[in-house]
Amino acid sequence: MSETPRGVGVRVPPTADPNRTMRTLDTLVRRVAIPVALRTSRSRHPIGQVDRDLRAVVSRITVAGEGVKVFELSRADCKQFPWWFPGAHIDVVLPSGKVRQYSLNGRRDNPNQWRIAVRRIPLEAGGGGGSIEMHELEVGDALVVRGPREAFPFVFNEAGYLFVAGGIGITPILPMLRRTARRNRVPWTLVYTGRTRDSMPFLDEIAEIAGARPGNAERIHVWPDDEYGTPDAAKIISLAPAGAALYTCGPTPMIDALRRAIPDPQIDALHYERFSPPPVVAGKPFRIRLEREGVDLPVRADETALTAVRRVHPGQAYSCQQGFCGTCKVRVLEGTVEHRDRKLTDYEREGHMLLCVSRGSGTVVLDV
Structure with missing residues (x-):
């Protein structure tokens, strides 16, 4: 496959x-x-x-x-x-x-x-x-x-x-x-x-x-x-x-x-x-701040957070790119996340997101 x-x-x-x-x-x-x-x-x-x-x-x-x-x-x-x-x-x-x-x-x-x-x-x-x-x-x-x-x-x-x-x-x-x-x-x-x-x-x-x-x-x-x-x-x-x-x-x-x-x-x-990966549907632009990298970057409406992060952090781990394997999970330090994954429980979603499918509102600060 x-x-x-x-x-x-x-x-x-x-x-x-x-x-x-x-x-x-x-x-x-x-x-x-x-x-x-x-x-x-x-x-x-x-x-x-x-x-x-x-x-x-x-x-x-x-x-x-x-x-x-x-x-x-x-x-x-x-x-x-x-x-x-x-x-x-x-x-x-x-x-x-x-x-x-x-x-x-x-x-x-x-x-x-x-x-x-x-x-x-x-x-x-x-x-x-x-x-x-x-x-x-x-x-x-x-x-x-x-x-x-x-x-x-x-x-x-x-x-x-x-x-x-x-x-x-x-x-x-x-x-x-x-x-x-x-x-x-x-x-x-x-x-x-x-x-x-x-x-x-x-x-x-x-x-x-x-x-x-x-x-x-x-x-x-x-x-x-x-x-x-x-x-x-x-x-x-x-x-x-x-x-x-x-x-x-x-x-x-x-x-x-x-x-x-x-x-x-x-x-x-x-x-x-x-x-x-499926195309981004009903996406809205937002921003990501990579706390460890000290970098702010925009996420376009038609791209994933993973794509944006990998522009400046190409070593970011990922696998399925569809929200079910959990490989691209990162810690969220601040900000509002729109979770679109099929992997994380409600408890796991507190303070985390999967970069491949989930999105944010305003600015989301990541421990990356």
Whole structure:
């Protein structure tokens, strides 16, 4: 998965006003305090997370597409990993101290192994260095992992599913697809897009699922851009079973196109996970004072406090950039904070803020 996972789910009324629906989605993105999933499903598991540190060893590394490496992890103490559900991800603490999040995409019936996939993102392409460090790992290297966390939970839906994955976004979708295809009790469709077939990981496993049961192949649509052109949201949604839950992970433009196409009578609920930080919504400019640095700096209405701080303090720690991991938490000495995170409790918010999503009013003085 990408280095910045995020899951959001909302039920879409079939007769909803489109503008009102989009405002509701944006409100969920900005204000949700814990991972949210509003569903019509009668069956779901509790959303949760596990914060204990687990010492792991890289037991195997393979290549699964252009620029994508797959890492199989085992516990250093030879014990079993905690159980996880489709859509879960883990935090990986790299040797440098960076923390990155990756979706678990292996088979859940093997508790002795966790599997993640990482696409290498160059610094000049906007990467933060975590994927580069991951790609430098070798078999036998030690890591600390935390989790699993369920910020993109998969919920049973009797009407069926539409899965839409873009490139490395197949990683959280793959376990959902395996589980659904194995049960074969509800209709489902997969649309898998990417730049080229060579850039799309796990095509071999998709082919295995296609051949596992009669009818599976007709439900799977692999659409590389160089063969099919840029995917059309309306065409994708037209393939959904009636009343389906739509699960999607991939580039922001793909997700935004699908969101603009909702509401649609084919789709009952939309669940998505972003690759990159969401844009700042309804932001107002404010100022930050870095007490230790002795610097005052403005925060524009369309940028995060983290971006502003890193202009003068590039070593400021961060990870998810979406308000759920807590890596960028700083102490607030003075000022009023508008908390937009999904990590801190009310008690923790007293005197602290997460720079990646939370904002301020007037001047906020930080212990930085």
